[in-house]
Amino acid sequence: MSEKRVPKKRPKKKETTETVENCCPECKSTLFKYDQSKGERTCRCCGLVIEENIIDNGPEWRAFDHEQRDKRTRVGAPTTSTIHDQGLSTTIDWKNNNISSQNQAQWYRLRKWQRKIRISGSRERNLAFALSELDRYSSRLGLPRSIRESSSVIYRKALDNKLIRGRSIEGVVSASIYIACRQSNLPRTLDEISEISNVTKKEIGRTYRFIARELNIKLTPTSPVDYIPRFASELELSGESQAKAIKIVNQSLEEGITSGKGPTGIAAAALYIASVLFGERRTQRDIAEVAGVTEVTIRNRYKELTEKLDLGVSL
DNA sequence: AAGACGAAAGTGGTTGA
DNA sequence: TCAACAACTTTCGTCTT
Numbered sequence: 001m002s003e004k005r006v007p008k009k010r011p012k013k014k015e016t017t018e019t020v021e022n023c024c025p026e027c028k029s030t031l032f033k034y035d036q037s038k039g040e041r042t043c044r045c046c047g048l049v050i051e052e053n054i055i056d057n058g059p060e061w062r063a064f065d066h067e068q069r070d071k072r073t074r075v076g077a078p079t080t081s082t083i084h085d086q087g088l089s090t091t092i093d094w095k096n097n098n099i100s101s102q103n104q105a106q107w108y109r110l111r112k113w114q115r116k117i118r119i120s121g122s123r124e125r126n127l128a129f130a131l132s133e134l135d136r137y138s139s140r141l142g143l144p145r146s147i148r149e150s151s152s153v154i155y156r157k158a159l160d161n162k163l164i165r166g167r168s169i170e171g172v173v174s175a176s177i178y179i180a181c182r183q184s185n186l187p188r189t190l191d192e193i194s195e196i197s198n199v200t201k202k203e204i205g206r207t208y209r210f211i212a213r214e215l216n217i218k219l220t221p222t223s224p225v226d227y228i229p230r231f232a233s234e235l236e237l238s239g240e241s242q243a244k245a246i247k248i249v250n251q252s253l254e255e256g257i258t259s260g261k262g263p264t265g266i267a268a269a270a271l272y273i274a275s276v277l278f279g280e281r282r283t284q285r286d287i288a289e290v291a292g293v294t295e296v297t298i299r300n301r302y303k304e305l306t307e308k309l310d311l312g313v314s315l
Numbered sequence: 316a317a318g319a320c321g322a323a324a325g326t327g328g329t330t331g332a
Numbered sequence: 333t334c335a336a337c338a339a340c341t342t343t344c345g346t347c348t349t
Binding site: 202205283284285295296299303 | 317318319320321327328
């Protein structure tokens, strides 16, 4: 069967079962045993060693209760760019535990200084405010953590390069979010960001172009494909329709009939066609609303697409 | 009655002189 | 700085289901 087998009697150490994408080459089983003490992953079915010398990322110490764990842990929370001091500063608790009345005044002064040091200087105050705004905006937009991180990094860079002067913090925060979204191929429209931030579309547009230029950030033009999953889920369209819409967009990209046209309009038209083809028709109005374009635009795009692509749509 | 369609006029942004 | 321009929107009347 196999050249390498593990002995039947194995130490009763931590053993976890898990399913892995690729299966055992020997018996096609997808169930594996992971033996931490040996650093081996073995097939549960035939015992073949799938992987050896796995690096154990866990701590080298062992703890038998909470107290020991607390004592032995040597790391804290991960640092993050979304907190102005990267979560590294100390705060002094307001609870006055066992402090004599003589010391109360002293403690009060200590706290005051601690706060002053924590948010000191215009830069820190700016960052503290900006990052709280950034957090508000991104939670309203429902953005993943990774994008929050990268947009706060962009904001920090903008601040370090003195690009904020003469611009509103809200504007720069919005622009940072816009850039971060585009970089991670989860674009939001200027309209969407403008709506939650009370910064005009025009201002965000101006600011993001300025920042991208100054910080040498290359922004590739957004593809309509990037918008499709989001729009499709808002319209509650099936995965099939979504896949079809993506296919339509790719086809039209090849044909080169998309240049110069707004990506949202194309995404909307492709979704409209797909929804009709799969019998889950959405009205142009509904699609226009989630895509942030007008019905007229959808009609124009959809006309172009059906004419040039031979999609076999009859309406 | 709702949705789709299309014409016409208007708007905001880009480009090139 | 200005005009030309393309894309897109607004508005509205008509047709289709």
